[in-house]
Amino acid sequence: MENIYTKLEQTMAKNRYMSYIHPSYELERMLVQAIQTMDINTSIDILKQINALERASLSKKPLNSLKYSLIGSCTIFARAVIDAGLDAETAFILSDYYINFIDEATSIKAAEKLEYDMLNDFIKVLKRHKEYYYNxxxxxxxxxxxxxxxxxxxxxxxxxxxxxxxxxxxxxxxxxxxxxxxxxxxxxxxxxxxxxxxxxxxxxxxxxxxxxxxxxxxxxxxxxxxxxxxxxxxxxxxxxxxxxxxxx
CATH class of the missing domain: 1.10.10.60 (Homeodomain-like)
Structure with a gap:
């Protein structure tokens, strides 16, 4: 089996040659913070900034590559709301719900829209939880x-x-x-x-x-x-x- 470190070096070299770099961790951190403060407008703006950058190529099939990327987004959203106080079971149920939608998406346009729907719903569920947040x-x-x-x-x-x-x-x-x-x-x-x-x-x-x-x-x-x-x-x-x- 090919050494994972060799594979990493090869991929980094390829990405540099193609001028590709993953979205900065700082942007991701800002997005998580906006989700946790339930600021939907800022969250959408940051997600748009991230999506204005080139997505990672995760499959030779563009739609599949996008779907894999959206599952990653779903994971980030779920962890963000859990860390903000939402119970894990609710977050994982919502995550599973959207992963099924992602899997069934038949076009890039439909899949791209799902990411924003997903972001909005995670924040809405967190807001509802916070409304009933007691000691x-x-x-x-x-x-x-x-x-x-x-x-x-x-x-x-x-x-x-x-x-x-x-x-x-x-x-x-x-x-x-x-x-x-x-x-x-x-x-x-x-x-x-x-x-x-x-x-x-x-x-x-x-x-x-x-x-x-x-x-x-x-x-x-x-x-x-x-x-x-x-x-x-x-x-x-x-x-x-x-x-x-x-x-x-």
């Missing part, structure tokens, strides 16, 4: 709830996880978030259930089982109490809305 204790609680939303969660369990007294956690959560812990859990649970109803082919009974309800009757009561609709009514509305091209 470290409450952030740990919220992260635990989000990670375990399919389970039956209780104040006792969560307070044990964060190692504080239940009464203290209840009071602190209400003061910081503006609603009690159980209300918050129920809101997130309903949102998660709707996601399953909208984007999976699971039956209503399977969704009920996924969220650990003892019986589908209890599940239906819980869902109607918080949405005004039975699960079946909600799913029918969701399917009708998709068929008409609208949204719930």
């Amino acid at each position: 470290p204790l409450i952030n740990r609680v919220i992260q635990y709830i989000r990670t375990n939303i399919e389970k039956k969660l209780s104040l006792q369990e969560i307070s044990s996880y964060v190692n504080v007294h239940p009464n203290y956690l209840s009071s602190a959560f209400k003061k910081e978030v503006g609603k009690n812990l159980i209300e918050y859990i129920n809101e997130l649970k309903i949102s998660a259930i709707k996601g399953y109803m909208d984007y999976t082919n699971l039956s209503i009974s399977e969704v009920s089982y996924t969220f650990n309800f003892n019986h589908i009757t209890y599940f239906s009561r819980f869902f109607k109490k918080h949405t005004g609709l039975t699960p079946k009514e909600y799913r029918n509305q969701s399917l009708a809305s998709k068929a008409s091209g609208g949204g719930i």
